[in-house]
Amino acid sequence: xxxxxKSVNVPQTWESFAWKWMRxxxxxxxxxxGIHVLIQDILIGVYEIDITxxxxxxxxxxxxxxxxxxxxxxFTHGMNGVRQVLFxxxxxxxxxxxxxxxxxxxWAAVIVWGTVAIFAFTPPAG
Amino acid sequence: MSFKTASEGYVKYQGLGNWAFVLHRLAGLGVILFLIVxxxxxxxxxxxxxxxxxxxxxxxxxxxxxGEILLVLALLYHGLNGLRIIYFDMINPDMxxxxxxxxxxxxxxxAAVILWLPAAWIMATHILSHMGS
Numbered sequence: 026x027x028x029x030x031k032s033v034n035v036p037q038t039w040e041s042f043a044w045k046w047m048r049x050x051x052x053x054x055x056x057x058x059g060i061h062v063l064i065q066d067i068l069i070g071v072y073e074i075d076i077t078x079x080x081x082x083x084x085x086x087x088x089x090x091x092x093x094x095x096x097x098x099x100f101t102h103g104m105n106g107v108r109q110v111l112f113x114x115x116x117x118x119x120x121x122x123x124x125x126x127x128x129x130x131x132w133a134a135v136i137v138w139g140t141v142a143i144f145a146f147t148p149p150a151g
Numbered sequence: 152m153s154f155k156t157a158s159e160g161y162v163k164y165q166g167l168g169n170w171a172f173v174l175h176r177l178a179g180l181g182v183i184l185f186l187i188v189x190x191x192x193x194x195x196x197x198x199x200x201x202x203x204x205x206x207x208x209x210x211x212x213x214x215x216x217x218g219e220i221l222l223v224l225a226l227l228y229h230g231l232n233g234l235r236i237i238y239f240d241m242i243n244p245d246m247x248x249x250x251x252x253x254x255x256x257x258x259x260x261x262a263a264v265i266l267w268l269p270a271a272w273i274m275a276t277h278i279l280s281h282m283g284s
Binding site: 048051054055059062066067070071072074075076096099100103104106110113114135138139141142143145149 | 198
């Protein structure tokens with residue numbers, strides 16, 4: 026049996042935006058997170074990582090911007106994923122509104138925490 | 152109750168597509184859980200360098216090394232299955248048939264394991280060479 030797909034009009038809402046976001050950010054993350062894990066976890070390995078290593082890595086701007094983009098895309102993708110899972114269990118409008126706020130605050134706090142560290146870090150003297 | 156309804160939905164229909172969906176969520180939740188910890192402790196390098204060094208020493212313990220190997224498997228599966236879903240949804244929706252879906256799920260698992268094995272081997276080698284040091 027063959028099926029024929031057809032286009033349907035989906036109203037443009039925040040939820041349809043979130044649906045597309047998971048797919049577009051997913052493609053970007055396959056590249057960003059893939060390279061990150063390949064370099065840090067497999068090629069370099071956690072035994073070679075310390076403050077001196079990170080200081081060298083963050084010497085220029087490239088890897089700082091890279092790490093910021095990875096943080097932003099990964100954490101935003103992940104928190105929206107958590108939201109989607111929780112929405113399968115919480116159905117009331119009030120409960121969902123509360124979840125949206127809680128997850129938004131956690132999202133903003135972690136993004137700010139990580140971003141400040143990436144760009145404010147200066148290598149220790151000596 | 153809503154919790155019961157959703158949980159039953161996860162386990163009552165046991166086709167391969169459903170298992171792909173359940174594993175996708177479990178892997179995703181595992182990765183985000185680690186990611187929160189990872190961002191918080193990596194940022195210590197700026198806010199509290201001593202705590203950063205302590206966190207890295209923790210990650211260098213064999214048990215965490217094992218967790219890291221499993222994390223890479225979770226990430227590989229979640230990523231590959233995600234790319235499969237993206238391809239079906241955005242490029243070729245005709246692929247959303249039960250038969251093609253189930254076949255592609257199996258290929259996704261095979262691809263994830265094939266990519267994971269060399270990565271796991273390299274990481275295991277790192278762990279073993281640092282045992283007891």
